[in-house]
Amino acid sequence: MMPPSSQVTRSGPPQSAGLTLTPPAGWANRVLPTLGGIVLAGTEADLTAQTPAGPRLTAVPNTAAPTADKLIANLDTGALFAPTATQQTFGPYEQVPVLRFMTAATPSDGETVEIMAITVAPHEAYLMTLEAPSSSWNTAQATLEGIVASASINAELFPK
Numbered sequence: 001m002m003p004p005s006s007q008v009t010r011s012g013p014p015q016s017a018g019l020t021l022t023p024p025a026g027w028a029n030r031v032l033p034t035l036g037g038i039v040l041a042g043t044e045a046d047l048t049a050q051t052p053a054g055p056r057l058t059a060v061p062n063t064a065a066p067t068a069d070k071l072i073a074n075l076d077t078g079a080l081f082a083p084t085a086t087q088q089t090f091g092p093y094e095q096v097p098v099l100r101f102m103t104a105a106t107p108s109d110g111e112t113v114e115i116m117a118i119t120v121a122p123h124e125a126y127l128m129t130l131e132a133p134s135s136s137w138n139t140a141q142a143t144l145e146g147i148v149a150s151a152s153i154n155a156e157l158f159p160k
Helices: 068-073 134-149
Strands: 028-031 038-041 056-062 084-090 093-102 111-121 124-133
Touching (some): 084 111, 111 134
Antiparallel strands (some): 028 038, 038 056, 056 124, 084 093, 093 111, 111 124
16 A cells, blocks of 8 residues: 555655655655655655755656657756766666756756656656755765666556
8 A cells, every 4th residue: 555645654665656766775755646656855854845955856657758758858948958868777677768858057056957757668658857956966966866777667557
């Protein structure tokens, strides 16, 4: 049974319908109202903060776009650098296309955001938003990307 969206959990790997992530020990997480959505943060307060004081990762499924590049095309990319494309393994899925966008923020801008679109099959994608204060982004980015790399995706749970 999944915890209600208002319940914060700290034990076991965070999971929501279709997605399991492994954050560092002690991180807080919350299942989002969006089926399959989850948010993780270094502190409980950062789960819901408008701008987190530390690292935060939000993952939501997206079934509207057939591919990651179509999903990204629907974002406001004016403040984002050009995407980089890679491939990763997620659970049983090998060589999954991953598109990454970064904000053009500098430490004086306050926050850096990296958006990753992960497409496991047509109309079966996750949009992950990695956030942290720009002043600590270099350290936070490695931690957040490690969480993304830990993802196990069960695309069979996407709505048909």
